[in-house]
Amino acid sequence: MFQLTDQTIDPRALCDEVRDHTAGGFASFEGWVRNHHQGRDVASLEYEAFPALAEKEGNRILEKICAEHDILMARCQHRTGHLQIGEIAIAIAVSAAHRDAAFNACRAIIDQIKFTVPIWKKEHYTDGTSIWVKCHNCAAHNHAH
């Protein structure tokens, strides 16, 4: 289940949601707001989503990757709104019977989310300027749906 939230993400709660007695492996990923990007000092980040399609596409990605990697449960939360340095922008929690599946699925989920889920990021710099960040993948790939 993929969710957008404008509240602080609690990764422990996400972990509890994928707990299962048949699970032998758990993997998680957190994306944090970093204070620098491409040599510039970042003050904060702003995330904006096209909510209906972001959740639809996020859920499609989770379903597809769970099926491909033998995953028991997967959860993902993505923040919207204005985030400060050190805050969690995205958290992913995955449980599986075995560790390989959990690691691989976690990695695949974050990569795919960055690629097609309609969420945009505006970087605010310490010098007072700001820009909407361009995804590096998009220029190189032809999105097909």
Added chain:
Amino acid sequence: MKGLLLVGGKSSRMGTDKSEMIFRDGLTQRERGTQLLESVCDEVFISVAEGSGENIIPDAFGNIGPLGAIASAQKHSPDATWLILACDLPLIEQNHLADLASAHSPDIKASYYNSATDGLPEPLCAIWSPSSALAVTAAIISKQRCPRSVLGKITGRGLEAPGLWTLANTNTEADAIEIRARIDGSITEKTVTVSYFAQLRELTGTSSENIRTESTTPAGLFEEIRAKHSISLKRKGMMVAINGDFTDWTHPLKDGEEIVFIPPVAGG
């Protein structure tokens, strides 16, 4: 004045040779472009990536795109004034070229139309004087291969574009659909709702608007919106959603649909 028809492009987005596509009068774009140039030029040449023959000018600067083709023509005939025309502009008419020719004079480095979408010079339906060759060569030497930015740097004469679609090129299947609709007169009016997020919300200054449009596809609608709000952001690399899910740029727009244009995403 000499005419140069550019047919050497890779047509990579269209996936088929644009110069061989037929839009009007049973003529390929190559044939039609040649006829148009003949109507206003003393002599017409064809620019190709590689090859030789009568009135053929191969690229003399390697595979660097249209600026290399222009430089090759200027090298071929340094004293000539060149009317450069891309082969993928089906809505260009003889009078548009004639208007350019009559606006031009030898003391001007270049004459061109300004894009109806973003106001920038259209370099591939333009007259390039011999005096523009210095700027062309300088750009190639410094590996700046955009003919549009060369025109932006030299003192030329910019004419107002004759319409939003006149200089539209057939880069993609969706472009071709829009252009064919204008040729066969099958355009219909519809009202759609466009919602904007993030960068596009800021650029348009609104989060949603109803638009009365004659576009056939979301690609055409996006060009209208670019012109309306003076947006330089291009469609390449973007996705589009209709009624809440991704769709193709060739989707036939219908009355009442809800459209969201999706610039490159950056979650995570």
